[in-house]
Amino acid sequence: MRLDRIQVELRPRSPWEAMELGLAMVRRYARTIWLAWFALSLPLFAILNAAAWMLDALPWAGIAMWWLKPLFDRLPLFVLSRAVFGGAPTVRETLSAPRVFGWGGLLRDLTWGRPSLTRSVAMPVTLLEGAKGEQLRERRKAIVGARGSGAAMGLTFLCMTFEGILALSCVTAVFLFVPMEYLSESALAVWSLLFESPPKWAWLAWNAIVWSAMSFVEPFYMGAGFAFYLNRRTHLEAWDLELAFRRLATRLRAAVPLGVALCIGLAAGAWMPAHATPSEAPITAERAAAAAAAAAAKAPRRPLEQAIDGPAFVEDARFAGAVGDAYRDPLLNPKRKQSFWELRWKPDAKRSANPGSGVGEVFALLFKAAMWLAAIGAAVLILWQIKRWWGPMWQGGKAVPEPSPIAEAAVPMPETLPADVASAARKLWMQGQARAALALLYRGSVQKMVERANAALAPGATEAECLRASRRMPSAEDREAFAQVVRVWQHAAYAQRLPDNDAFESLLQRAASRFGWAA
Incomplete structure (x- = not known):
């Protein structure tokens, strides 16, 4: 993974802001994503529905297409994972995504991991990091975790809602072309067609509608999950700081030749011989030593030197005042007074070790009250209807007479209409x-x-x-x-x-x- 080639701005974002970035990336590479999606899913849709038509099991074809979502999800993930690091793949390269990623994770995604509500975030961990076994579980726990699971599940429910809305909108759009006087008859006909005795073509049309809604929403679902995965790694591994240090190192490497040239110039100037004027006296070793001794005698002595040479440390009053002012600075030593109420009794160790136990007890109490109300309501309903349900028991075993059958007859109408x-x-x-x-x-x-x-x-x-x-x-x-x-x-x-x-x-x-x- 080459962070220096990344095409997006890496910085810590909120979960929903990161998902919005993923939607923008999907729109940026929409052509490659959807061409590869339809190239893989459309033939599979046709094969499954043709087989189901011959076996008279068209509902199972729709369920199979929905269950194979993790297979199709690898296509948008492949496009975004390559494009975000500077190498957007072609449609032909994208169709090889299952072979590039391997088939190990697909088995899990299509079996016991299929009902997962965090698939959009967990799938990049499996396919992009290459971890296995215990390491994979640890990475999933670190990326998804307690902070990421809520947003990932919220994204799943949101996309499921959008798919349902799109599918139902396609069905109800038929009523836009029905005149108002025929609306009730058309509604009854559609109800009978879809729910009472649907023909094969109605099931096929419903499967096509559901597949179309899934094809529109699912790439956005995976794009938002992939951007959320990048954001979680930025939070955990400080990718933004690493990129900043890399840019700083690049600038420093560019300045090294200039610094070397400057040092060489300064060194050459220091070793050049000086020309003394006729009025100047030659500098001898004795004169240099005498000058150094005079300078040392005139220099002020610091507290450390006084402590070494003298018997006691002489503290400067101004220095002590400056130190005191520094310690009194609220930025260096902040202090504040805070008042609060405290219970007289102290909670026990078990209660204090689990700070969320109070909230859990409240929910448990509410659930218990709801269960008791449901039980009381069921008992009242049974007592109210017991005579109706067990009528023969209340009548001493006598059978209740069956009601007389309802007589149905056509309305008698004259053969010819009357004059008036x-x-x-x-x-x-x-x-x-x-x-x-x-x-x-x-x-x-x-x-x-x-x-x-x-x-x-x-x-x-x-x-x-x-x-x-x-x-x-x-x-x-x-x-x-x-x-x-x-x-x-x-x-x-x-x-x-x-x-x-x-x-x-x-x-x-x-x-x-x-x-x-x-x-």
């Missing part, structure tokens, strides 16, 4: 046959709609088909009146929601005035 549909429907409503009255009103409205729209309906046409055919009616008021009759009939037929007397009378008068039934 409005009067006939009102008569049925007054006799208490509300469903028959609404059915007659619906049949009469459909007949008038077919005449005015010049449409042909197949036998057994649904309400939605009738609404589509009613768009050909030239009058907008006729179309609105017919849509209102259809909605009221649907509420009565499928939701057992009957209108009140005023609502029925208003609907009857509007339909009669629009379709010519009024006397």
